[in-house]
Amino acid sequence: MRRLTVPSIAQRKKNGETENPIVMLTAYTARQAQLLDQHCDMLLVGDSLGQVIYGLSSTIPVTLEMMANHGAAVVRGSYHAVVVVDMPFGSYEGSPEKAFESASWLMKQSGAAAVKLEGGVAMAETVRFLSARGIPVMGHVGLTPQAVNALGGYGARGRSEAEARKIIEDASALEDAGAFAIVLEGVVEPIAIEVTREIGCPIIGIGASPCCDGQVLVTEDMLGMFDRVPRFVKRYGDMGAMITEAAQTYAEEVRERSFPGADQLYQPKPD
Ligand code: KIV
Ligand code: NA
Numbered sequence: 001m002r003r004l005t006v007p008s009i010a011q012r013k014k015n016g017e018t019e020n021p022i023v024m025l026t027a028y029t030a031r032q033a034q035l036l037d038q039h040c041d042m043l044l045v046g047d048s049l050g051q052v053i054y055g056l057s058s059t060i061p062v063t064l065e066m067m068a069n070h071g072a073a074v075v076r077g078s079y080h081a082v083v084v085v086d087m088p089f090g091s092y093e094g095s096p097e098k099a100f101e102s103a104s105w106l107m108k109q110s111g112a113a114a115v116k117l118e119g120g121v122a123m124a125e126t127v128r129f130l131s132a133r134g135i136p137v138m139g140h141v142g143l144t145p146q147a148v149n150a151l152g153g154y155g156a157r158g159r160s161e162a163e164a165r166k167i168i169e170d171a172s173a174l175e176d177a178g179a180f181a182i183v184l185e186g187v188v189e190p191i192a193i194e195v196t197r198e199i200g201c202p203i204i205g206i207g208a209s210p211c212c213d214g215q216v217l218v219t220e221d222m223l224g225m226f227d228r229v230p231r232f233v234k235r236y237g238d239m240g241a242m243i244t245e246a247a248q249t250y251a252e253e254v255r256e257r258s259f260p261g262a263d264q265l266y267q268p269k270p271d
Contacts, residue, residue, distance in 0.1 A: 004041055004082050006114050006136040010180040013202045013213050022181070022202055022214025025222070028053055028070045032219065033077030040081045044116065044216060045071045047086040047146070052220050059145050062088040064102055071110025084138050085112040089146040092117050096129035103135050116183065118144040120170020124177040131178030139174035142167055143186030143207070154230065156207065158191040171195050171203070183216060184208045186232065207232030 012020060024042040027033040028049045036043060049070055050056040064087075071085040085106055092099035103115045114136035117123060127137045142157045151157075158164045167187055174182055181202040184195055192209035205212030207230060221229045224238040253259035 003079060003113075006082055006180050009041060009082055010201060013200065018213075021212075022204060024204055024214055024216035025219045026052075026216070027074045027077070027219060030073040030077030033074040033081075033083075036219065037078040037080045041214070042082045042084055042216075043074055043078055045074050045083065045085045045110070045112065046116075046218065047088050048218050052218065052225075058148050060089050060148070062086075064088055064091050064106060068106055068109035071106065071112045075111040082114065083110070083112040084114045084116050085110055087115050087117045092126060093119070093123075096126045099126045100130055100133060100135070103130055103137075107135065114138055114180065116140055118146045120166075121173040124173040127174055127177035127179050131180075136180045137178070138204075139171070139179040139182040140185065141170040141174065141182060142184050142191075145185075154186070156186045156188060158187040164188075164191045167191055168195055168198065171199050175199050175201050181214075184212060186230070 009022060012022065022041045023039065024044055025036050025040050026046040026048060027036055027043040028045060033043055045067060047059040047062045047067065049066065050059045050062040053070070054066070056062070067085050067088055071083065075083050087099070087102060087106065091102040099117070106112065106115060115130070116138040117126070118140040120139070120141045123139070127139065130137050143151070143154060145154065148154065158167050168191070171182055171184070179201055181204055182199065183204045183206060184192055186207040187195075189209045192203070192205055193211045196203045196209065196212050202213035204214040204216050206216050217233060220226065221233040222236045224235045225240050227240070250259065
């Protein structure tokens, strides 16, 4: 099977394929990518790996090198889904030229087909610059975690009239600049419905609305790896409990010398 392409994703909304929502999950490792690949249209190597993989308290310290390494692993582990890599904080905001340098390096190192960056009106010029130079860009508006210090937290956006207007303006600016799709995170539902209706490129919701053109979640969140998750996460599994239970049983068997058992042992060849 050939890998899906960025234009085929972008085209779905233009074709009015509302019965065919875009399925996206995060992936950071090759094995995880292998397991998710055939179920997803896109895999996102999110900078959420800062918290999920590296135990950081925000995405701010995440580096281009981290994104490139995990991006390459996810590309190696998948053959079907479009792989999108997040541009980390500080690697693109300075200027369109700086963003091009970072994004092109990320694509060469990882083999990913597209990058994602946060911000709306302020990033439109950069999105236009990259899109015109062969780099497909996914936007990200609403709750933008790299702006946590400016926003003052991870609360939902769009509750006030001014915030709601800003989100629509941001999404519209990205569409005009050539973004092939936009992640819309943590916004009140009526705004998500309005953005999805008004904007011509696919809107991928997370904490947004089932009316969006697609959905994305952090895989470890939906697998139940963390005790504390945002309201918008639904748990589709309980991997945290599975891992704890397996480790506990292993530890017991090692301590009582019942592991390794006969099935796991090598015996000398009989003479
Ligand atoms: O980093 C990430 O995982 C993301 C998604 C939550 C959209 O940006
Ligand atoms: Na991200």
